[in-house]
Amino acid sequence: MISPAPVTATASQQPDSTGTTSVSPRIGVLLVNLGTPDSPSVPDVRKYLREFLMDGRVIDIPFVSRAMLVNLIIAPFRSPKSAKVYKQVWTDRGSPLKFYSEDVTALLQQQLGADYKVMLGMRYQNPSIASALEQFNNKGFEHIIVIPLFPQYASATTGSVYEEVMRIISNWQIIPQVSFVNYFLNHPKFIEAFASIGKKHLEKYKYDHFIFTYHGLPERQIRKGDSSNTCLQGDCCASWGVRNRHCYRAQCFETTRLLAKALNISESKYTVTFQSRLGKDPWIKPYTDDVILELTKKGIKSVLAFSPAFVADCLETTIEVGEEYKELFEKNGGKHWQLVESLNNHPLWVDTLSDLVKANTQKLYV
Ligand SMILES: C=CC1=C(C)c2cc3[nH]c(cc4nc(cc5[nH]c(cc1n2)c(C)c5CCC(=O)O)C(CCC(=O)O)=C4C)c(C)c3C=C
Ligand SMILES: [Fe+2]
Ligand SMILES: [Fe+2]
Numbered sequence: 120m121i122s123p124a125p126v127t128a129t130a131s132q133q134p135d136s137t138g139t140t141s142v143s144p145r146i147g148v149l150l151v152n153l154g155t156p157d158s159p160s161v162p163d164v165r166k167y168l169r170e171f172l173m174d175g176r177v178i179d180i181p182f183v184s185r186a187m188l189v190n191l192i193i194a195p196f197r198s199p200k201s202a203k204v205y206k207q208v209w210t211d212r213g214s215p216l217k218f219y220s221e222d223v224t225a226l227l228q229q230q231l232g233a234d235y236k237v238m239l240g241m242r243y244q245n246p247s248i249a250s251a252l253e254q255f256n257n258k259g260f261e262h263i264i265v266i267p268l269f270p271q272y273a274s275a276t277t278g279s280v281y282e283e284v285m286r287i288i289s290n291w292q293i294i295p296q297v298s299f300v301n302y303f304l305n306h307p308k309f310i311e312a313f314a315s316i317g318k319k320h321l322e323k324y325k326y327d328h329f330i331f332t333y334h335g336l337p338e339r340q341i342r343k344g345d346s347s348n349t350c351l352q353g354d355c356c357a358s359w360g361v362r363n364r365h366c367y368r369a370q371c372f373e374t375t376r377l378l379a380k381a382l383n384i385s386e387s388k389y390t391v392t393f394q395s396r397l398g399k400d401p402w403i404k405p406y407t408d409d410v411i412l413e414l415t416k417k418g419i420k421s422v423l424a425f426s427p428a429f430v431a432d433c434l435e436t437t438i439e440v441g442e443e444y445k446e447l448f449e450k451n452g453g454k455h456w457q458l459v460e461s462l463n464n465h466p467l468w469v470d471t472l473s474d475l476v477k478a479n480t481q482k483l484y485v
Contacts, residue, residue, distance in 0.1 A: 153242055171242075
């Protein structure tokens, strides 16, 4: 696969709010994505999967059971299969998840200017969150803004990033002001960015149906965070608000409603689905593969598939949605399946991040 050329940042000195030009940045911005193996080799993929799946927020079962499951079953059996798939998406700049995250880091740095220093960390493997945060340790930074690159909150993703950042920062001599962005599932520019990529496909083809497929989660993880005791019952996700603010499933429905509105897609024309389930426990429903089969039975011939839980193309978009679900759809009578590419290095995505940083930048009283 050929990757786009890297984006390079040219940080310039800019006047601050008092009109004076600052010499060194005082605000650190840490972007964190999930992570990816260092290479598509089986040992590197195994190392990545081990670190990822041994996170107690990802596989939330007792440590000993988790260690047995990961080390005796998942890592040995899944690594060779996953390595093959990583080889398919690998480019001269590495995995798309990583190089698009690097591009966005450079573009955001360019946009924010010299008062800010923007760093990228990966929750698993490299560059680590620890190595990125070290750039802010004891160097005069007054505020660190952490943005996990996950539009919707889940304990397995955003929650895990918070835990790791706090674990590291808690050892510092000076702990500056730290802000965390909890989610941005409804940010107008985030919605506009995805909608504008989708529109390009809509201009070329008249689709019968639209699928909004999100990464799944074990139902258990939704229940654990459900203080209202309303989740996963009836149409609990029909609305999103104070009652279910951190329900990942409700958040996915909210992102979808906003995207459908921006794209003028009526409710009867789309379905929200959840993909990538692992293991035998029930995950949040409906499952993407089940819905694909139902749609083909109803005679749906063409589908445009959005994957708005991801901000960069990765295995879960390019391969799972773009290839595996396409194959399933076509095998069962579908004719035209199209994945909407992820935000990657889209200018409106960089604007979204810039807005999030600005909204979290506090006046420093010095
Ligand atoms: C086993 C439990 C898993 C949970 C819970 C989970 C939540 C979750 N993950 C993402 C984002 C991504 N996941 C990716 C890959 C991936 N996820 C799991 C498992 C869980 N994820 C596995 C085993 C894998 C690896 C797939 C493989 O190797 O075959 C990726 C892609 C990484 C890449 O480099 O391409 C992303 C991104 C979210 C948003 C989420 C909870 C909402
Ligand atoms: Fe995942
Ligand atoms: Fe819910």
